[in-house]
Amino acid sequence: MVPVLDVRRLEPPEPLERILDALADLPAGEPLCVLHRREPFPLYDLLKRMGYDWRTQGQDDRFEILIWPREAPPSRRESDEGQPD
Amino acid sequence: MKTAGLSLDQAPPIGVPFAFFLVAPLFAALAGGLLLWQGEAVLVSRWTPVALAVTHLLALGFLTQIMCGALLQMLPVLAGSPVPRVVAIGRATQMLLILGTLSLSAGFRWGGVIWLTTGAGALGLGLTILIVAVGMALWRAQGVRQTVIAMRLALAALTVTALLGLMLVAVLAGGSSLSGFAGWVDLHLGWGLLGWAGILIMGVGYQVVPMFHVTPSYPSWLMRWAAPLAAIGLLAATVLTATGRTDLAIRGMGLSAIIFVVFAAATLDRQHRRERPRLDVTLLYWRSAMLAAMLAALVWLTGGRAELTGVLLLVGVGVGLPSGMLFKIMPFLSWFHLQHRQVAMRRFSVRLPHMQSFIPETQARIQFGVYLVALGLLAAAAAWPGIGLTRPGGLALILASLLQSWLLLQCWSGFRRFRLNLD
Numbered sequence: 165m166v167p168v169l170d171v172r173r174l175e176p177p178e179p180l181e182r183i184l185d186a187l188a189d190l191p192a193g194e195p196l197c198v199l200h201r202r203e204p205f206p207l208y209d210l211l212k213r214m215g216y217d218w219r220t221q222g223q224d225d226r227f228e229i230l231i232w233p234r235e236a237p238p239s240r241r242e243s244d245e246g247q248p249d
Numbered sequence: 250m251k252t253a254g255l256s257l258d259q260a261p262p263i264g265v266p267f268a269f270f271l272v273a274p275l276f277a278a279l280a281g282g283l284l285l286w287q288g289e290a291v292l293v294s295r296w297t298p299v300a301l302a303v304t305h306l307l308a309l310g311f312l313t314q315i316m317c318g319a320l321l322q323m324l325p326v327l328a329g330s331p332v333p334r335v336v337a338i339g340r341a342t343q344m345l346l347i348l349g350t351l352s353l354s355a356g357f358r359w360g361g362v363i364w365l366t367t368g369a370g371a372l373g374l375g376l377t378i379l380i381v382a383v384g385m386a387l388w389r390a391q392g393v394r395q396t397v398i399a400m401r402l403a404l405a406a407l408t409v410t411a412l413l414g415l416m417l418v419a420v421l422a423g424g425s426s427l428s429g430f431a432g433w434v435d436l437h438l439g440w441g442l443l444g445w446a447g448i449l450i451m452g453v454g455y456q457v458v459p460m461f462h463v464t465p466s467y468p469s470w471l472m473r474w475a476a477p478l479a480a481i482g483l484l485a486a487t488v489l490t491a492t493g494r495t496d497l498a499i500r501g502m503g504l505s506a507i508i509f510v511v512f513a514a515a516t517l518d519r520q521h522r523r524e525r526p527r528l529d530v531t532l533l534y535w536r537s538a539m540l541a542a543m544l545a546a547l548v549w550l551t552g553g554r555a556e557l558t559g560v561l562l563l564v565g566v567g568v569g570l571p572s573g574m575l576f577k578i579m580p581f582l583s584w585f586h587l588q589h590r591q592v593a594m595r596r597f598s599v600r601l602p603h604m605q606s607f608i609p610e611t612q613a614r615i616q617f618g619v620y621l622v623a624l625g626l627l628a629a630a631a632a633w634p635g636i637g638l639t640r641p642g643g644l645a646l647i648l649a650s651l652l653q654s655w656l657l658l659q660c661w662s663g664f665r666r667f668r669l670n671l672d
Contacts, residue, residue: 173525175463177584181603188600210588214597 166230166238170199180207187216187231195232201225259325261332263586263664265339269318270575271657272343276310276350277568278650283358284627284643292556292631292639300556301357307563308441309350309372315571316449317342319578320383320400327456328390328397338382345375353418362422369418376411380404399452399476406444406480409487413437432495435502436487442562443505444483448476450570451512461577462532464519475512479505503550510546513539530613534573537621541565556631564624564646572620572653579657580607583664590671599670607660616656620649 169186171179179200186196198204203220204227211218211231218231232238280303284291287299294300321339325331332338353368355361383404390397414437420427427433459466466472486501517539520532545561548554584604591601626642 173463175461175525175527177581177588177604180588181584181601184601210592213592213595 166195166197168197168199172199172201172226179204180210183207183231184210187214193233193236195230195236195238198229198231200227200229203227204229259329259331260585261321261325261335261339263582265335266318266322266582267579267661268339269314269321269343270579271654271661272347273311273314273318273571274650274654274657276306276314278647278654279310280306281623281643281646281648281650284646285640286643288640288643289630289635289637292560292627293634295555295559298357298360300559302354304559304563305350305354305357307567309346309353312446312563312567312571314343314346315575316446317346317379319453319571319574320379320449322578322582323453324383324386324390324400327453328387328392328400330386330390330392332382332386334382338378342375342379342382345371345378349373349375365418365422369415369422373411373415376407380408380411393456395472395476396452396455399448399455402476402480403445403449403452406440406448406483409483410437410441410445413440429490429493429495432490432498435495436483436490436498439486439502439505440483442567443479443502443509446567447505447509448479450566451476451479451509454512454516457574457577458516458519458535462520462523463525464523467515467519471512471515475508479508482508506546506549510543513542529577530610530617531573531577533614533617534569534576537624538566538570538573541569541624554632556634557628560624560627560631564627568646569620569624573617575653575657576608576613579660580604583607583660587664587667587671590668594671596671602663602667607663608656612652612656616649616652619645619652623649 167186167190169182171182174182179198183196183198183204186198190196202225207229208218215234216231217234217237218229220227220229222228230238283299283303283306290297291299291303295304318339321332321335349368349371351368352364352371356364356366356368387397387401387404390400413433416427417430417433417437419425420430455467455472458464482501482504484501485504486498489495489498489501517536520535541561542565545558545565548561549558581604584601584607587601591597591599623642623645626638626645630636630638630642
């Protein structure tokens, strides 16, 4: 089960702060799913430099971003399970 | 505001805006000092020398100083257009602004043509440097249309305010007469408070209110029309004053004042409908400032004391709103610069402090409380002169300003400490 972090109601820059905290606290190799109210472009730039990959789905004010360490991509089954409803 | 547009390559070094932000509260403390020293004499009439000195210490030393720092910082972010040679421009503008404000205020308080003309000269030069540099950046600006338009109009309003100020000093220093002198002073005040401050607050508010407090956007009709209509009102007032019809000029300014009241009401409504019910000190300051603006308009429209309108606008909005914004902007910039430093140095193992930790919320709220006491005492002293509240009001303003200085310095030293960890 992929942990889900909902930052939709937080004021900037709290979403970014919480996501970086959550990534730092995750057990090595684990993915993280983030719920955001917009596409977090500044986060993507950081993730790239920090060695993470990501996949974003969603539109309007609800986006789901699945983040994983580049060397440990999630299996298809795991990422599907991780998608919140 | 799309934070995707926040680029450290374009943003000025953090020291540029922080220099303006850290010095400004000292001018509010100085104004408080004059109020404490001179007491009831200050608020008896808006025309007393010491009232003029206090007004300019607050309007130039506090409000304009913060607005200059914020403009230099925000232009690249909101308008996508950096100011050329920003470090040199920032230093020169600030030095001349400080020198000019002190000299002009001394000239008002103690008389002396040399102080008045030195002050006006320094301010004229400093503001010209700022207006040319910011004007060049705004000329090329690509960002959010309504905000760029409001920034351009605010800069034009600053130019008119400065020109009117220079003209008034020339009249005072030269001993010549100007027909309808009081009307020209009102015009200078209108362009300064409703134009330069009011229109810039609107333009920046369109971006920062929805962003920092997660509120719905302002209505598009308001964003399209408010700033241009406020400028048209001031322009009409200018033409009427210049043609000797000062009695009608007041209606032009009335239009601008009403526009600002509509903006204030829309702001309170947006903030009421914010997604997250948390009430932080910036929001408290926004609320008190918007209520003070509405109350000032009410006092003015009902023919109340001009000194009360002045206190509500200068202390209620002019000191209050920038104070609230500083408690948000300084921690945000500190966090933002550290974040980029971390990426540049690839020091991802270092945990950065959260933005809220740079200025503790409890201490900021205590500062807000002291500020509210100052505003209340000074408003009462202006409404009922002679009841002995000016001195306590001045003392409260000194305390609020020193407390603010201390909190902002804490933020600055926190930034420096963590930056060392990243090197």
